[in-house]
Amino acid sequence: MEEMIIYGSVGLLCFAIILFYLRKLKKESLDSEHKIERAIEDGIHEPVSLYPYIDPNSCIRSGACVMACPEEEIIGIRNGRATLINASRCIGHGACFHACPVEAISLRIGTEKRGVDLPHVNYNFESNVHGIFIAGELGGMGLIKNSVEQGRQAADSIFKTIEKNHNADYDLLVIGAGPAGISASLEANKLGMKVITLEQDSLGGTVSNFPRAKIVMTAPMELPGYGKLKLFNTSKTELLALWTDLISKYNIKILEHKKVEHIKKENSNFKVETSSGDSYSAHRVLLAIGRRGTPRKLNVEGERLEKLLINCSNLN
Numbered sequence: 001m002e003e004m005i006i007y008g009s010v011g012l013l014c015f016a017i018i019l020f021y022l023r024k025l026k027k028e029s030l031d032s033e034h035k036i037e038r039a040i041e042d043g044i045h046e047p048v049s050l051y052p053y054i055d056p057n058s059c060i061r062s063g064a065c066v067m068a069c070p071e072e073e074i075i076g077i078r079n080g081r082a083t084l085i086n087a088s089r090c091i092g093h094g095a096c097f098h099a100c101p102v103e104a105i106s107l108r109i110g111t112e113k114r115g116v117d118l119p120h121v122n123y124n125f126e127s128n129v130h131g132i133f134i135a136g137e138l139g140g141m142g143l144i145k146n147s148v149e150q151g152r153q154a155a156d157s158i159f160k161t162i163e164k165n166h167n168a169d170y171d172l173l174v175i176g177a178g179p180a181g182i183s184a185s186l187e188a189n190k191l192g193m194k195v196i197t198l199e200q201d202s203l204g205g206t207v208s209n210f211p212r213a214k215i216v217m218t219a220p221m222e223l224p225g226y227g228k229l230k231l232f233n234t235s236k237t238e239l240l241a242l243w244t245d246l247i248s249k250y251n252i253k254i255l256e257h258k259k260v261e262h263i264k265k266e267n268s269n270f271k272v273e274t275s276s277g278d279s280y281s282a283h284r285v286l287l288a289i290g291r292r293g294t295p296r297k298l299n300v301e302g303e304r305l306e307k308l309l310i311n312c313s314n315l316n
Helices: 002-042 064-068 095-099 144-159 179-190 205-209 236-249
Strands: 050-054 075-078 081-084 105-109 132-134 170-175 195-198 215-217 221-223 227-229 253-255 260-266 269-274 279-287
Touching (some): 002 075, 095 105, 132 144, 144 279, 170 269, 179 195
Parallel strands (some): 195 253
Antiparallel strands (some): 050 105, 269 279
16 A cells, blocks of 8 residues: 555656646747747848758757857747747857757758858869958858858968969958958968958957847857967957957058948959949958848947947937
8 A cells, every 4th residue: 555655656746747847848839939920020030141950850859959059049949849039140159059969950051031052162262263262151151260260261271372473462352350351361461461351340240230248159269369269158349359459469451441342353463442432452352241231320329339229219
C-alpha cells in the first residue's frame, strides 16, 4: 500500500511537470504568433540582409538560439520550434548559429519574397571589373567580426595588385566607412598604401544608425592597428569610440557625407565622382557599402543626437 502511494505521488508529480511544460510551450507559441502578427503589420518580419534560416526538420526545440541572441525578439518559439519574428532587425551576430546544438541554423541572405543576388567575386575579393573589389555586407558578410576580417583580407589582396608607376592620386579608394571599410582602410595604411575612404553618412556606416546601447559585438576579433579586441557585449558607442581613436592615431583619411555617384574607368585607374561634385582618382576601388541603402533624414534640429524625441504633431 505504501509503495502504491509513493508511485502514485511520483506519477502525479510527473504529470504536473508535463502539464506545466505543455502550458508553457502553448503560452510561448501564442506570444510568438502575436509578435509575428505585429511584425508583419510593422513591416519588420521579412529579412532585409543577412538573417538566420531555421531548418524546422532539424530543430530539437532547445531554445538555445533564443537565449543566445543579444537582440530582442529576433527569434521566438512557436509550436515548440524556433521561428523568426522581427527578421529585418537582425544585424547578423551569428550567436544563434553558434548556440544551436544540432546546427539547425544557417546564415542566409534573401528569401523567396525578398531575394537578394550577391555580386560575384573571386577568392581575392575582386569583382568581374578588374580593379574593383567588394567586401563586407555587400558580399554577403553581415557579421561585424567577419566583415572586419574580410576588409583586412581584401586590403591585403589589393596591395599585391598595386602597380608601382600608376599616376592616380590614391592607391586605394574605399567606398563605405562601416566595419569592412574601416578595417580595409586601417590595413591599407599599415601596408603603406595611400588610401582615402568616402562615407555617404557617418563613420561606422550602418552601425552609426543603431541605438546607442545596442550590442553590436558578442565575440573577440582582430582589428588592424589594434590587434586582438577582447570586448564582449560591446555597444555601438564603445565600438565607434574605438574606431575613432584608431583613425585619429593613424591619421586615416575618411570623408563623411560623401555619396559616390559614379565610378569611371580611366586606363588602369578609376575616377570616382560624388553627388557634391568632388572627384578622386584611385588605382584600386573597394566597395564596402553594405545593403541598407541611404537612411532617410528628417532634416530637423538635433536628429544626429543619439537620443531624439520628435513631436510628430508638428510634422505635416
